[in-house]
Amino acid sequence: MTIETQADVTGETVPVVVPRTRRPGWRGLLRSGKLRAGLGIVLFFALAGLIGPLFVHDPERVSDDQLFGPSAAHLLGTTNTGQDVFKLLVVSSRGSLTVGLVTGVLATLISIVIGVVGAYVGNRWDEGLSLFSNVFLVLPGLPLVILVTDYLGSRGAAMIAVIIALTSWAGPARVLRAQTMSVRGRDYVDAARVSGEPAWRIIGFEVLPNLLPIIAAQFIFAVLGGILTEAALAFLGLGGSGSWGTMLYFAQNAQALSLGAWWWFVPPGLCIAVLGAGLALINFSLDELINPRLRVPRDKANRPATAGTP
Structure with a gap:
């Protein structure tokens, strides 16, 4: 609680105890069911991409089977060349996650440099950037x-991630610029500037901490965009090898839909959809932290409805 002064009927100021309003922060965010569900989904796929290939034999090894459905020997069936779909799915998860993570990191860094630094420095730097x-x-x-991908002719996961990041940073940079322009005029930033602190320290310790929820949301959105864009490129035959999009590309070329081989194209598409849903749940939780209007107080959420209450 805080103590404020208030004038009474005689005109004298008397102390008044005012209860402090609780601001939901990161601890309150961790209580969100959407965040826990999203983190669980993302953690599952991250572990599958990191340690899954260590326990899976070479998926490129062709067996004697030819396009068989799920069975005890092959949990998700085989492709038209006898490759185990489950092994391909586990190994391909690393490629898709790598593209998404690299894209998210690079796009976020570029948007911070151009959006935050340009808006804080101002003048011609801000206009040019x-x-x-x-x-x-x-x-x-x-x-x-x-x-760009077709011109460079590169199909590596890292190069594809760089290309996607270089073409997807502009929108987040505009958002960070607008938020930085509203933060740079606040009292604590002016106090740090008057005290003689260098610009890099003010940006790192005064401006960026207030933009962390927005930066985190933009990073998650960039990761999701990188995974979906890579899947689209791979489906068109422009992606790298070893991703969920590549599995969809080969399934489409082999006419798996016409042959009724649903076990070939449904699992990679479902993995992309479930991972995207997990990232979206995390993004929604961060939106609730950024925008107070999206938050529902716990006491109101748990309070039973009474007659006559609107």
């Missing part, structure tokens, strides 16, 4: 990624 981000903002994302 803002114009630069506006140019990338109006460019079509997926067609540009297709053209």
Whole structure:
């Protein structure tokens, strides 16, 4: 609780005890069911991508079976060349997660440098960087990624992630610029500037901590965008080898849908959808932390409805 002063009927100021309003922070965020579910899904796929290939034999090893459905020998069936779909699914998870993680890190770093630094420095730096981000903002994302990937001719997961990141940072940079311009004029930032602290320290210790929820949400969104974009590229034949999108590409080329081989294309598509749902749940939880209007107080959520209460 806090103590404030208030004038009474005689005009004299008397102390008044005012209860302190609880601000939901990161501890309150961890109580969110959406966040726990999202973290569980993402952690499951992360462990599958990290340690799963260590316990799975070479999926490229062709067996004697030819396009058989799920069985005790092959949990998710086989492809038209006899490859085990379950082994392919586990090994391909590492490629998709690598592209998403690298894309998220690079896109977030670029948006911080251009959005936050440019907005804090201001003047011509802000105008130039803002114009630069506006140019990338109006460019079509997926067609540009297709053209650059086809021109470079690289199919590595790292290079594809870099290309996706270089074409997807403009939107987050604009959001961070707007938030930084509202933060840089606050009292604590002015106090740090008057005390003689360097600009890099003010940005790192005064500005960025107030932008962490937004940066975290943008990072998760960039990871999800990287995974979906890589899957689209791989489905078009422009992606790298060893990802869920590559499995969909080969299934489409072999006409798995026409042959009724649902066990070939449903598992990778379902993994992309479930992982995207997990990342979306985490993003929704961060949105509740950023926007107070999306939060429902725990006492109101648990309070039973009474007659006559609107």
